[in-house]
Amino acid sequence: MIVYDGNKTDFLHSVERDTIAVEIENNIYNKMKRRTAANEFRSWENSLEYMYKVLNDREIPDDSGIAIEYNIPQTSKRVDFIISGFDHHDDPNIVIIELKQWDKINAIEGQDGLVETYTGNTMRKVVHPSYQAWSYSMMIKDYNSSVQTNNVQLWSCAYLHNYRRKPDDDLDKPQYEEYLKDSPAFTRGEVPQLREFIKRCIRKGDNKELIYQIDQGRIRPSKSLQNAITSMLKGNKEFIMLDEQKVVYEEILLTSRKCMEDNKKRTIIVTGGPGTGKTVVAVNALVELTNDGQFAQYISKNSAPRNVYLKKLKGKIKKSTVDNMFKGSGIYTETEKNVVDTILVDEAHRLNEKSGMYKNKGENQIKEIIHSSLCNVFFIDEHQKVTLSDIGSVEEIKKWAKVENSQIIETKLYSQFRCNGSDGYLAWIDHVLEIEDTANYDLKDIDYDFQICDSPTEMQNLIVEKNKNANRARILAGYCWNWISNGRNDSKVHDIKIGDFEISWNLGNSTTFAIDDNSINEAGCIHTSQGLEFDYVGVIIGDDLRYEDGHIVTDFTKRAKTDQSLKGIKKLYKANPVLANQKADEIIKNTYRTLMTRGMKGCYVYCVDDGLRNYLKERIKI
Template identity: 25%
Template sequence: MHLYSASVPDFIKATREGTLVSRLVSAFEQGQSLAPTSSEQKAWRHSLPPLAAVLDDASFERAYIFLELQMPLSSHRCDALLVGRSARGGRPSAVVVELKQWTHAGRSAIPDTVSLGSRTLLHPSAQARGYADFLHHYHSAFTSSDAEIHACAYLHNLEAPAVLGLLRASHVFGPLTRDVPLFAQADAPLLREYLKDCIGAGDGGPLSEAIRSGQAQPSEKLLDVLIQAVEGHFEWRLLDEQRVAFNTITTHVEQAQRSGGKAVIVVRGGPGTGKSVLAIQLLAHAARHQWRIAHAVGSKAFQTVLQAKTEAFATEMLKRIYNVRYQNRLPLRKMFSTFADIAGVGAREENTFDLVVGDEAHRLWNYRRAKFQNFERQLSNTPMVDEMIRASRVTALFLDDNQTVRADEVGTLEHIRSHAESLRVPVTVVDLNAQFRCSGSESYMQWVDHALGFHAPRSLQWREFQGYDFTLVGSMQEMQERLEAKRRLGNKCRIAAGFCWRWSPPKDNGELVHDVSHPSFSGWSAPWIEKTGRDLVPTQHQYFKWATDEAYFSQVGSIYSIQGFEFDYIGVIFGPDLVWREAAWQADLEKNRDTAFRRDLKRSGTDGTERLRNIYRVLLTRGMRGTLVYFIDHQTRARFEALLQP
């Protein structure tokens, strides 16, 4: 996906004629289903002419340009990609060019970032390097050829020598601008010579066509590379805000170790913005540096699978981190723990950990408690978040305000900030906005949010999901057949549903009860995820088996088994507990069979509409490549059908 591609001479001509920006706007609306922001249009209007002026040279007559090229498997876009042949050997070659209108920038305490007013932003050269690295590893035009790829930054409005000196300072940014050059306003001739060396020595047509017709290479799904990542043999390639968040957290840990201070970092992002990847990468980084690290997660299913994947080496790794011989001397017995486990440590002792990483922190409770079969008991009168902050020098909490499921979940930014401030611990907030799930389709995520009433997107017009496959199926048989076809092609698929049916234990002979049935299914039925019990080791638990073993495709998952996971294709049964009536969403709790959910709602005095919208938002955004949906309620289906119309 890209908004514009042409030969460099055609690009220069369109820039001079003043038609380029309108073409970019039109392409953006066609591909994104919404209009570009005024700031995006301003950037095109002011940054592309200076680039065109640099490229106005005979050396680039056979070169090509892509504008707003979307990164594979992500919603990030690079400003420009130039394609030609290298002067060093004549190989096919490309250059990522990051364009900035900056006239000033200040020093930041976070590595590879600068301060721009109140914002902390990635250094332009680091941003360009990230895009080039992503294309090199995930775009077939580069993974399946010997094509070179380079990167640079062009700050065409920057004149201040002091700012330029800061941005190029090796004592601040190391070899960054040596490897990825940064050019200012007066450096246009130097930029031209650099580009001549990279792409000015021959025909860029073949590589340009390979980029235009290329495919995204399969991404490293979290569970597939979890062990390598935790052991330090694999790192995800972090882009833009992801890199800022990672560097912010690691820098605060280093500062806290030196000064003895404390900090809370809240990382906010919707589904698919890379929160769990960041959390695991932080765990691996901390282990390599012998930091006393704890990782906690709000989802029992996600925690169980992480434990099962790493149980063969987790205990010995924790012993090395904490420098103890016996497991009973560890502050936590498991590498992947719960919020209650961390809070329990904080109730006993302060600053046991250098870093606590709390994934899915929107699922925090008010107070630590023990949960039993038919009742629960409060274990502390101190708020859980206070105990967690007390347990560690740095507490990094990853959350999405619109993923809270139960009425007793309180993990919002406001809740965390108020408690941290009462403890006199400073709070830093980093927002993740890019999309790495759903084929990087930001428009799909915005459309789902609009359909479920979270917010109105910049445009209500529907066009397409940037290659993301979204289908309303007419029957459960159709959903089953479509997913089976995807599975035969090697895709990982699951079916999940709203909790609208009872969940029965297996029969005496081990056969599962097909609780998930309905007259509208026309004979199709399926069992819920197998009920294997509470006290099994992680590798025998139903959550681990359902998430990792394709033999369990026939079992239907719920919000509790799917939150935190991703699959190539997800089939969703949209139950009758959330319906569209009189231009609004309404909860019908008589159709919901989640006893604990209904009990919590009754205790909180809420009707459940908000929580049910959150639940279906999670279910609809678990797919990497596609989502298939069957609606039991006809009016609710009509709501979605109407939003699909152009």
């Protein structure tokens, strides 16, 4: 959907009459029924004045097509500015321009394509503007049938009109070279250079015909995208399916294909505990359905599993349009009904109601995912809810499926491939932590290396030794120690201190703690390890979980102030102490249950509380 369209002459006249921002505002309300924030209105007025200056060139054809705020159909993302026309060979071309009002950025080491800038009233990590422009162009190229059929060439760039570039600028650091090459960034004082970039692509006008074609184009994956993701999966041992994983996978394919045939909405709920292969099934289904010609997406609220599995899929490939297939769960707040063929939701228990930076967008992520797709698949383990904002449950999914008139299909992954294939260990954890009463009172006949350590140093030494084999062992901890802000990218700054033992939280400049070469020297938290698996894990249990008077006791007051998992619990406690303690108890126990089931072969535990340490020692002796 295009919010504003016209030709170059129309655009220039609207800017001259000071009506361009008003026209966009009115169109957004008429087409999307959405009110425009004051800061967004000012940004149009500001940025489009600069684009007026850029286009005020006789060599850029007056009948070139102009589109502003083009909503990429399968997302809530909008392209700032588009110019369309033909080059000197009469080949169709479209130029995508990402407009930024930033006047300062900081480069970020260790995280691909990210910078830091002041936005939303604070300094935040955001994507490099060249990466953003490139990713939007590739999204259109990979999924728009008109672009594919008519061989429309897409060109992209960024225009930071307030940004004063300097020698060796952070904007131009070597880690951004690949994106700057494909999508150059133009800054303050570089109007002539931006004009030349446009004129290399647009020599003849099209009277916005190409923009119309794109707006009407059907969504389908390109052959090149299908080939790319298929080649990544082929022979990748990380994604080999076993036994019932294959059964569930085939059920998903059958159901999704049926949706495409009869155009009826269906919701598949796949329940399964830790290590049952939910992600492996999801990624395999993503690849196969894309090869069917479907527009399919893999979704997770938590970025850690998404980033790690994407990296495992891509291998050493840094820049790939496959990235656009892996998205966060809050992208469907403004999408229309059934715009995506199949959405595969991993870690569905982590879904939230509201989306956005300030949790002020949308109504309910589960509802929006079901509404936006013809077929939707939710992979869920209700015992892995670990924050107050997690709303994912089987009943919640069923409720919204009924609202959306979507047929509900339920299936389950039983065999546990983590913990040496033993469901018994997981049942024992549930019993020990008093999550539920199970028959597994002890670890007898369970082939799993579980040890209680007398010191965190002992646990660390065991994990470091195990990690030497295949870089598949990690230290994890409950969130009972503050994350020191001025040392988030420095492993020498130790956030966790227990006696003479010290270690840093996982670094803030990496999104792939689980597979980074040096992250053995850091401790991961629930947010960087949930949904992932290792061979061995060492778990530090903080003071939020203790053993007193013959029972497991949880204490939310011992959680770190920097932890957002229990945000709002103090307010809830004042209003309803019983409910607050009940919710906190569930979240804290689920957190340690999740951490203690990340290892496929073994788990080594150190407890800060002496009582809990002695209790667990007694339980493994029985």
